[in-house]
Amino acid sequence: MLLNLFSELRAARVPVSLRExxxxxxxxxxxxxFADMDEFxxxxxxxxxxxxxxxxxxxxxxxxxxxxxxxxxxxxxxxxPEEWLRQEFLRSxxxxxxxxxKSLGGLDKLIETFKQRLEEQxxxxxGGSKWIGTGGTSPxxxxxxxxxxxxxxxxxxxxxxxxxxxxxxxFKDLDDQVELGTRNIKMALRRLRQFARTGAADELDLxxxxxxxxxxxxxxxxxxxxxxxxxxxxxxxxxxGGSMDAHxxxxxxxxxxxxxxxxxxxxxxxxNYVYESLWKNNARRYQxxxxxxxxxxxxxxxxxxxxxxxxxxxxxEVTHIGGSVEHWNKEAGYVWMQRFLEKFDKLVWLNPYPxxxxxxxxSTQIIRQQLENQxxxxxxxxxxxxxxYLAT
Numbered sequence: 001m002l003l004n005l006f007s008e009l010r011a012a013r014v015p016v017s018l019r020e021x022x023x024x025x026x027x028x029x030x031x032x033x034f035a036d037m038d039e040f041x042x043x044x045x046x047x048x049x050x051x052x053x054x055x056x057x058x059x060x061x062x063x064x065x066x067x068x069x070x071x072x073x074x075x076x077x078x079x080x081p082e083e084w085l086r087q088e089f090l091r092s093x094x095x096x097x098x099x100x101x102k103s104l105g106g107l108d109k110l111i112e113t114f115k116q117r118l119e120e121q122x123x124x125x126x127g128g129s130k131w132i133g134t135g136g137t138s139p140x141x142x143x144x145x146x147x148x149x150x151x152x153x154x155x156x157x158x159x160x161x162x163x164x165x166x167x168x169x170x171f172k173d174l175d176d177q178v179e180l181g182t183r184n185i186k187m188a189l190r191r192l193r194q195f196a197r198t199g200a201a202d203e204l205d206l207x208x209x210x211x212x213x214x215x216x217x218x219x220x221x222x223x224x225x226x227x228x229x230x231x232x233x234x235x236x237x238x239x240x241g242g243s244m245d246a247h248x249x250x251x252x253x254x255x256x257x258x259x260x261x262x263x264x265x266x267x268x269x270x271x272n273y274v275y276e277s278l279w280k281n282n283a284r285r286y287q288x289x290x291x292x293x294x295x296x297x298x299x300x301x302x303x304x305x306x307x308x309x310x311x312x313x314x315x316x317e318v319t320h321i322g323g324s325v326e327h328w329n330k331e332a333g334y335v336w337m338q339r340f341l342e343k344f345d346k347l348v349w350l351n352p353y354p355x356x357x358x359x360x361x362x363s364t365q366i367i368r369q370q371l372e373n374q375x376x377x378x379x380x381x382x383x384x385x386x387x388x389y390l391a392t
Contacts, residue, residue, distance in 0.1 A: 005065050009061045015050075189258065233264040235268075235295075237306070238267065239271065254308065277289040296343050305344045309349070315366060319333075337371075348376060350383065
């Protein structure tokens with residue numbers, strides 16, 4: 001059973017190893033779960049899946065293996081062990097249902113008949129009173145009516161009369177190409193970490209405390225240490241307005257995640273492309289803008305820089321003097337971006353627009369070329385790749 005499940009997971013490209021399979025077998029041998037499919041699902045997922053981005057692939061592989069009459073017919077002894085079935089039934093039955101089930105000769109008779117039907121049935125069946133299928137009055141199947149039975153699958157309207165449901169599982173996708181939420185962004189941003197212990201010694205150093213206490217013959221000797229902090233310095237520049245209005249939510253989530261993950265965070269706004277000024281307050285952008293030269297001179301070379309924008313604009317906004325749609329820029333945006341590239345060691349561009357569409361926008365191609373292809377989609381995988389590049 002578990003070898004076949006292992007094969008399904010490998011076929012679904014879940015990175016599961018033999019070591020993890022052996023751990024799952026050991027857990028089952030210790031009866032950590034017993035006769036409960038939901039508990040087995042959560043146990044298997046906890047042991048076999050080490051990265052939440054693969055939850056969706058695991059769910060689909062798990063469902064594919066445990067659903068359908070073909071799998072039940074081929075692996076009946078493996079998929080529905082008699083002890084599991086009996087324990088699940090008995091636990092869910094009320095006193096009244098325990099009496100009703102005697103109408104079929106008892107639970108043993110019900111299970112025995114179910115197995116016999118599986119062995120005899122050769123094709124899908126709908127209606128009727130004997131075979132496993134949909135509709136009808138058979139005690140086995142889905143969407144029919146019988147005062148006590150086993151539901152298989154999820155085809156047709158439920159009558160609410162099954163003794164126990166062996167149902168098709170549906171799971172929500174959690175893959176590395178989905179749009180991001182704040183929690184997922186935080187997980188991706190953690191690829192960019194450089195820890196150091198700085199500041200006052202205000203955190204208990206448990207290993208040193210134990211060591212010093214032992215050296216002092218058991219006399220408690222508390223040791224403190226500075227808190228371990230992420231020392232990465234991050235400068236984020238957000239494209240705001242125009243076509244970026246469609247991406248406000250994901251940009252807000254990225255901004256929130258950055259503020260939570262990085263102690264040394266600075267941010268500015270720009271529109272379409274970077275020119276001679278940036279700003280922090282959109283309501284007062286014309287009164288309280290910051291010269292871009294000042295930004296370049298304020299932050300050190302060790303800052304990691306992230307531009308966030310869809311890179312979709314007229315190409316002359318990047319390449320020409322006076323190309324800006326809002327003012328007359330005396331120097332081309334291309335020149336200003338080149339100054340950023342020369343000042344900072346590492347710079348990336350995060351694009352919320354789908355990567356497969358980048359090739360249709362000329363400005364996107366120009367910017368990618370200038371950044372030496374360090375443009376990444378704003379997906380979980382894209383942000384992780386960008387963080388890996390910045391961290392090297």
